[in-house]
Amino acid sequence: MSDSTTEPAPALPDSAGADARKLQIALVDDDRNILTTVSIALQAEGFATRLYSDGETALKALLDNPPDLAVFDIKMPKMDGMELLRRLRAHSPLPVIFLTSKDDEQDEEAGLELGADDYIAKPFSLRLLIARIRAILRRAEPLVAGNPALPTESAPASLVRGRLFMDPARHQVTWDGQAVSLTVTEFLILEALAIRPGVIKSRNQLMDAAYPDDVFVDDRTVDSHIKRMRRKFKVVDNSFDAIDTLYGAGYSFTDG
Template sequence: MSKIALVDDDRNILTSVSMTLEAEGFEVETYNDGQAALDAFNKKLPDMAVLDIKMPRMDGMDLLQRLRQKTQMPVIFLTSKDDEIDEVLGLRMGADDYVKKPFSQRLLVERIRALLRRQEAIDADADGTGGGGETKVMERGNLRMDPLRHAVSWKGQDVSLTVTEFLLLQALAQRPGFVKSRDQLMDVAYDDQVYVDDRTIDSHIKRLRKKMRTADQEFSAIETLYGIGYRYNEE
């Protein structure tokens, strides 16, 4: 049974969403502010967190920033209907996905299931019980990726990536010089039945580049082809 942390200062959302998730077989822990959630996470991490952005004491952005210092567990943001800035910032800070309020609870459940399936597949590969996906160490010039350890290094320096960022980089680097469209990258990073828009992929790529530049300020291996997609150029 996967444990989901639901963090929102709206008690109606906490009640209704937790009831839905429990009916779907999840174990749910609820928190009405970011600080309370962080205190609990410091003792034991859940399998996934669903975070509202605007909360008292500690908002979702601050909580995500603290989490990414210690874990790459899947995180979904709940964002306001018209607040695109929050969506983009959240993705750039390392969120895996976002759902706009007011939202379909069925959509949220499907997004949660998709991210958990992806995480479980990676964990299974890491402990040798899985059978799918590319598991061999891949080296492309200065890049080294080890799927079994979920480890990435550039010029010998380790780079910490979320699951989404890892999958996107792996998809691009598998075939240097070949273009991957946004649709192709969405298929890699998300379940086929889960809708995401182009901006989600663009934000993940920007975050990925930023992280790679912590290892090398001159990193430029991921090229944008405007209106087409992205390409990995082996240096």
């Protein structure tokens, strides 16, 4: 397979430029069958698709012209999905879903810690993938405001808790005035904690806040997002300890 952008099956050609109002999904996988099958399914659901067969080609395209969401395979030649996500996260909070091997929990945990918003194990259901994509796009709505493919609501108010500032409408977070770049999932988990400082939120409650569409995720998903969030805040404040762990109960935010 060539290293250039992969085109879908001739019966349903790439639709990225056909309708600017459509939400764009980038698919990155070295398996042409998966690219074609997933692209056809997404286009049938009204999405535009951009297809890439390797991480190197995808990285430049995703940074130069970001889509609304990307789906990465992990095992790819030249640049695997882990490295692609690591490099992407240095510059962009683009929502990302990882496709992982069915039994490789290490891949799942590593992907979440690098900043993936979600993961799906292969072999996967197209219905499940589309449901996860729609769920993340609804959560990321402020980032694609004005796009008629998603319903719009009045922008939520900003949130101030001690040194923490959150602006949901702009997907902005600062700590002591310094910017902290969070993924969509991380933002929603932090917002759920910061709305009621000192109140313990169970993992199930945090999963409901970050995944409000009855999408099943397990406990380690929330734990991995919390761990990565803490690391990000410690970059701007090494003494950051506002997210408390209460073993067996959940997490809480302290703004004191």
